Amino acid sequence: MTNSATAVAHANIALAKYWGKRDETLAIPATSSLSLTLDAFHATTTVTVGAEADAGTLDGRPMSEGELGRVSRFLDLVRERAGSTARATVTSESTVPTGAGLASSASGFAALAGAAAAAYGLDLDPRDLSRLARRGSGSAARSVFGGLVVWHGGTDDATSYAEPVPGGEAGGPLDPAMAVVVLDAGQKSVSSRVAMRRTVETSPFFPGWVESTEQDVRLMLDAVAAGDLAALGALAESNALRMHATMLGARPPVRYWTAHTVAVLDEVQALRAEGLPCWATIDAGPNVKVLCSGADLDVVATALARGTDGDEARRVVTARPGPDLRV
Numbered sequence: 001m002t003n004s005a006t007a008v009a010h011a012n013i014a015l016a017k018y019w020g021k022r023d024e025t026l027a028i029p030a031t032s033s034l035s036l037t038l039d040a041f042h043a044t045t046t047v048t049v050g051a052e053a054d055a056g057t058l059d060g061r062p063m064s065e066g067e068l069g070r071v072s073r074f075l076d077l078v079r080e081r082a083g084s085t086a087r088a089t090v091t092s093e094s095t096v097p098t099g100a101g102l103a104s105s106a107s108g109f110a111a112l113a114g115a116a117a118a119a120y121g122l123d124l125d126p127r128d129l130s131r132l133a134r135r136g137s138g139s140a141a142r143s144v145f146g147g148l149v150v151w152h153g154g155t156d157d158a159t160s161y162a163e164p165v166p167g168g169e170a171g172g173p174l175d176p177a178m179a180v181v182v183l184d185a186g187q188k189s190v191s192s193r194v195a196m197r198r199t200v201e202t203s204p205f206f207p208g209w210v211e212s213t214e215q216d217v218r219l220m221l222d223a224v225a226a227g228d229l230a231a232l233g234a235l236a237e238s239n240a241l242r243m244h245a246t247m248l249g250a251r252p253p254v255r256y257w258t259a260h261t262v263a264v265l266d267e268v269q270a271l272r273a274e275g276l277p278c279w280a281t282i283d284a285g286p287n288v289k290v291l292c293s294g295a296d297l298d299v300v301a302t303a304l305a306r307g308t309d310g311d312e313a314r315r316v317v318t319a320r321p322g323p324d325l326r327v
């Protein structure tokens, strides 16, 4: 039996967002969501079974107590299924800045799920692997697959899984790509987990968010099937603004935007007015990801790199559809 395995998983950015759980323990989301896996950011994780106690490193430094606890609880799920009590060593390297709304937990837990399942000898198909990854971090369910991915929200462990959506390939009729505008790669002030919970519990807008997002996912799948990037992009930008409106309605409010975030939104609107099709989306942090066609990616990225807010720290990373999880 193999007792060491390495997996590589790529980050994903949601076009229809996951924000709020219906079941915290099982990580069942309140809504379905749709995402694009990116080639630009990935995590590489190795799990080696056979140690005194679970231990781990993240980008070469020992994991914090909190990080290790979360990894250890995830490994418990794998051990339970594998009928093993053996502890493991986990080493993870990521090209995604941790905790900055750049989907570090998605690629991190997808890679951990792939490596841990293999190291403990579980034979899981991709759907089951996505269900397992979901337990580590909801959005990790989507990073099991490349390109465009739908996460069916479902109602229980069996029905909440991700699967690829045809049409998200680079160079295809849709040819989706993203310019990632990194404004601040630092750790965010409120974790998405805490912010989601607060939104579910206190935002009066939450029921409207759930209803409209289910509808957005259906409309987006239609847009993908029709190869209509403009329809997909307009829905994505609106969905992201609705997610932020919903969390702004929480008490105390959750606000991830900075003045620089708003500057990028203005720039995207100006580029569209000039005839360059592109649409913004924002996650649990100040950074803005801009969806456009692969053919326009370099022009969009160059325009956004100039900026209008005099922010010297701004960086733009270009990304195209990324691959499936590899073990």
Ligand code: 2P0
Binding pocket: 013, 014, 016, 017, 018, 019, 027, 033, 105, 106, 136, 137, 138, 139, 140, 192, 193, 282, 283, 284
């Ligand atoms: C998403 N985000 O769909 C949304 C949009 C952030 C904003 O999924 O609590 O780290 O581990 O399930 O997956 C970030 O949430 O949360 C996220 P948990 P996760 O990409």
